[in-house]
Amino acid sequence: MAQIIKSMDGPLPYRWALNRQASVLVFTLWVICFLSTYAIILGTQVRSRISFVQHLDGKDRLRLSAEAGIKKAVALIREQEIKSYDSFNDTFSNNRTVYKNIRLSDDEFSVGYFDLNDITGKSALRYSLMDESGKININQASPAVLERLFRFFGLTETEAQELAASIVDWRDADSELTIPVGSAEDSFYRNSRYSYEAKDSEFEVLEELLLVKGMDERLFTLLKDYCTVYGDGKVNINTASKPVLVAVGLSPGMVAKILAFRYGKDETMDTIDDKVFHASGSIVAELSQAVDLSESEVAELSRVVDQFFTTLSNYFMIKSKATLSNRQRSAETVSVVDRSGKIAYWRES
Numbered sequence: 498m499a500q501i502i503k504s505m506d507g508p509l510p511y512r513w514a515l516n517r518q519a520s521v522l523v524f525t526l527w528v529i530c531f532l533s534t535y536a537i538i539l540g541t542q543v544r545s546r547i548s549f550v551q552h553l554d555g556k557d558r559l560r561l562s563a564e565a566g567i568k569k570a571v572a573l574i575r576e577q578e579i580k581s582y583d584s585f586n587d588t589f590s591n592n593r594t595v596y597k598n599i600r601l602s603d604d605e606f607s608v609g610y611f612d613l614n615d616i617t618g619k620s621a622l623r624y625s626l627m628d629e630s631g632k633i634n635i636n637q638a639s640p641a642v643l644e645r646l647f648r649f650f651g652l653t654e655t656e657a658q659e660l661a662a663s664i665v666d667w668r669d670a671d672s673e674l675t676i677p678v679g680s681a682e683d684s685f686y687r688n689s690r691y692s693y694e695a696k697d698s699e700f701e702v703l704e705e706l707l708l709v710k711g712m713d714e715r716l717f718t719l720l721k722d723y724c725t726v727y728g729d730g731k732v733n734i735n736t737a738s739k740p741v742l743v744a745v746g747l748s749p750g751m752v753a754k755i756l757a758f759r760y761g762k763d764e765t766m767d768t769i770d771d772k773v774f775h776a777s778g779s780i781v782a783e784l785s786q787a788v789d790l791s792e793s794e795v796a797e798l799s800r801v802v803d804q805f806f807t808t809l810s811n812y813f814m815i816k817s818k819a820t821l822s823n824r825q826r827s828a829e830t831v832s833v834v835d836r837s838g839k840i841a842y843w844r845e846s
């Protein structure tokens with residue numbers, strides 16, 4: 498240091514040379530500092546980009562795995578020969594072997610849904626397609642059918658009546674209220690938060706229900722597994738759940754007898770003692786052979802059979818869930834297809 502101080506006291510050209518060297522040193526230090534900082538930022542960005550791309554890869558892979566589940570189900574539906582009845586016993590729709598934890602490289606998919614046992618009240622995962630023909634078609638159902646369904650889920654008589662009327666007014670072509678008070682057409686929806694109009698044509702997807710007066714997320718969640726927009730309005734007696742059997746107008750006693758017939762003595766679905774109705778024309782006879790039916794019960798069942806029941810299914814909902822082997826990420830694809838495998842609905846999440 499003493500030498501430098503001493504040097505600074507030297508001749509002027511020498512001091513300039515020293516100053517220039519010092520400036521170059523400072524500049525070089527700044528450049529190194531800048532480059533180091535830039536390298537750190539660049540490294541962070543690159544790592545972030547790689548992680549993003551890996552995430553996308555994983556997401557795409559999961560999506561494709563879930564799609565494989567849908568394709569598997571569609572292939573089985575197409576292979577199925579048409580017979581006079583469809584039921585939960587059909588191997589194309591209810592099959593652990595082909596729908597449970599099917600391995601694809603690092604991923605696996607399962608096709609199924611949580612099903613409620615209508616006798617025991619217990620819920621279990623069933624590796625099966627959902628039958629849209631076992632649900633109430635909200636495009637076809639009368640106000641009375643809709644009201645009974647809504648009453649089953651706890652709505653008061655007035656609430657059920659108003660919601661049923663609002664659904665009918667949403668789908669009918671005119672702008673007249675079906676009941677004077679409590680229903681809704683254009684004027685109600687125009688004054689709502691998002692200002693829209695009644696559709697005045699059929700529901701195309703079930704989620705449209707959320708636009709109808711009186712419907713909210715909570716109620717929709719309760720109802721969505723019992724309603725459909727697909728099919729001709731006929732209900733498959735082999736796959737209809739308790740709320741649907743109640744909605745078509747059967748008494749609690751008759752509902753219990755039909756469920757007991759289908760579930761068998763063990764009160765469990767998918768077991769050897771399950772029974773099915775083989776054709777709509779033989780429903781009354783087949784139930785009569787299995788349980789005692791009074792004359793009035795035969796009349797009651799005959800009336801509902803003529804109006805609502807079938808033993809065939811035309812649309813199926815496929816819920817396919819793909820999971821990474823480390824179980825950290827999953828993706829679900831839901832699709833509704835007809836018997837030819839034609840896709841009517843598709844949702845990824």
Ligand SMILES: [Ca+2]
Nearest residue numbers: 666669671697
């Ligand atoms: Ca209307």
Ligand SMILES: [Ca+2]
Nearest residue numbers: 760761765768
């Ligand atoms: Ca059983």
